[in-house]
Amino acid sequence: MNVYFRELSFSTRKRRELVDITNQVEKTVCESGVRNGMCLVYAPHATIAIIVNEHEVGLMSDIMAKIERDFSSSIGWLHDRIDDNADAHIASAFIGSSRIFPIINGKLIRGIWQNIFVLELDGPRSNRRIIVEIMGE
Amino acid sequence: MNVYFRELSFSTRKRRELVDITNQVEKTVCESGVRNGMCLVYAPHATIAIIVNEHEVGLMSDIMAKIERDFSSSIGWLHDRIDDNADAHIASAFIGSSRIFPIINGKLIRGIWQNIFVLELDGPRSNRRIIVEIMGE
Amino acid sequence: MNVYFRELSFSTRKRRELVDITNQVEKTVCESGVRNGMCLVYAPHATIAIIVNEHEVGLMSDIMAKIERDFSSSIGWLHDRIDDNADAHIASAFIGSSRIFPIINGKLIRGIWQNIFVLELDGPRSNRRIIVEIMGE
Numbered sequence: 001m002n003v004y005f006r007e008l009s010f011s012t013r014k015r016r017e018l019v020d021i022t023n024q025v026e027k028t029v030c031e032s033g034v035r036n037g038m039c040l041v042y043a044p045h046a047t048i049a050i051i052v053n054e055h056e057v058g059l060m061s062d063i064m065a066k067i068e069r070d071f072s073s074s075i076g077w078l079h080d081r082i083d084d085n086a087d088a089h090i091a092s093a094f095i096g097s098s099r100i101f102p103i104i105n106g107k108l109i110r111g112i113w114q115n116i117f118v119l120e121l122d123g124p125r126s127n128r129r130i131i132v133e134i135m136g137e
Numbered sequence: 138m139n140v141y142f143r144e145l146s147f148s149t150r151k152r153r154e155l156v157d158i159t160n161q162v163e164k165t166v167c168e169s170g171v172r173n174g175m176c177l178v179y180a181p182h183a184t185i186a187i188i189v190n191e192h193e194v195g196l197m198s199d200i201m202a203k204i205e206r207d208f209s210s211s212i213g214w215l216h217d218r219i220d221d222n223a224d225a226h227i228a229s230a231f232i233g234s235s236r237i238f239p240i241i242n243g244k245l246i247r248g249i250w251q252n253i254f255v256l257e258l259d260g261p262r263s264n265r266r267i268i269v270e271i272m273g274e
Numbered sequence: 275m276n277v278y279f280r281e282l283s284f285s286t287r288k289r290r291e292l293v294d295i296t297n298q299v300e301k302t303v304c305e306s307g308v309r310n311g312m313c314l315v316y317a318p319h320a321t322i323a324i325i326v327n328e329h330e331v332g333l334m335s336d337i338m339a340k341i342e343r344d345f346s347s348s349i350g351w352l353h354d355r356i357d358d359n360a361d362a363h364i365a366s367a368f369i370g371s372s373r374i375f376p377i378i379n380g381k382l383i384r385g386i387w388q389n390i391f392v393l394e395l396d397g398p399r400s401n402r403r404i405i406v407e408i409m410g411e
Contacts, residue, residue: 001275042375044384045387046388047387057215058215058216059216061215062215070344077336086332089327090340094368102179109179109181114181136138173277190320191320195360196353236372237314238316239316246316246318251319251371
């Protein structure tokens with residue numbers, strides 16, 4: 001069995017932002033040499049979510065609009081007494097900060113319209129990290 | 138270590154629909170011969186979610202009503218300018234298109250009231266696929 | 275390859291409650307002896323969710339307030355004709371009853387503000403169980 005890791009590092013430029021990491025994740029699957037297994041994409045941050053969907057600018061705006069509507073920043077959260085990002089924490093907790101994918105014959109399995117995105121919920125930040133882990137044979 | 142795959146194929150008949158795939162997933166766990174490991178249920182589609190819950194007709198209707206309320210199709214999403222299914226994409230992105238389960242002593246672990254459902258969000262469609270992956274020993 | 279399991283058992287005291295299980299999960303990772311792999315935290319219950327976020331009392335109250343607002347118990351769910359917990363089922367289905375983590379050099383990977391919580395949605399209950407599974411080498 002083989003376990004392979006890569007850490008992706010990047011900065012974000014807005015409070016809320018979608019960063020497409022599909023290419024970097026797929027490159028990591030190649031590097032790993034794993035033919036069959038699983039690929040875990042994990043954000044070690046409480047104000048980031050990982051989501052999978054289509055890279056289409058209209059849809060990406062829709063997702064941000066939905067986040068703003070469902071996880072509003074201005075409704076008196078208690079956590080905002082000590083910080084100003086309760087909305088970001090709650091969205092990350094509910095949506096989840098990881099996604100996992102099958103690897104078959106050396107390829108990460110995803111649909112044609114499934115790109116892998118980091119959903120920044122409390123940027124801009126300069127030290128965001130994503131752990132890509134590949135386990136298999 | 139053992140890695141085993143099966144692809145489930147099916148058609149859906151309504152725009153939104155719950156398809157119970159528990160039996161097919163459990164059969165795949167048996168076939169794999171894996172005694173201890175994990176079972177990943179993955180939909181390679183951007184307008185499907187995988188959820189786990191009770192197979193009770195009232196609850197299944199409630200889940201569909203909740204989806205309609207939370208992910209409304211008629212509020213002018215930008216993605217609808219080029220397609221007509223932004224609501225389905227957003228629900229899939231937030232809820233997630235996979236779930237993962239422990240396998241202990243050759244059995245998939247789930248609660249009595251935990252059935253595995255495909256949540257079709259943009260049917261009817263004739264070429265829906267689910268990847269069931271079992272990894273373990 | 276190594277596959278290791280531990281079952282955590284506990285009671286809950288309120289209808290909705292957050293139980294921090296970070297220490298018990300990390301202890302299980304140590305016990306397993308696995309150096310590199312994955313750790314799956316799975317609730318075999320249809321009215322529990324697993325979430326990852328900061329252990330700060332204000333934020334924990336915010337999360338409970340958000341659950342009450344988004345998954346209201348008093349709007350005539352059909353499932354409530356045979357039981358009284360449709361809201362709990364729906365929240366568990368959407369948020370998810372598991373989370374998975376990388377293990378690197380014998381340590382579970384999580385951010386500074388990422389604690390692991392059981393989100394009880396239909397307590398109080400005396401026989402809640404969580405399966406912690408570690409797979410790796």
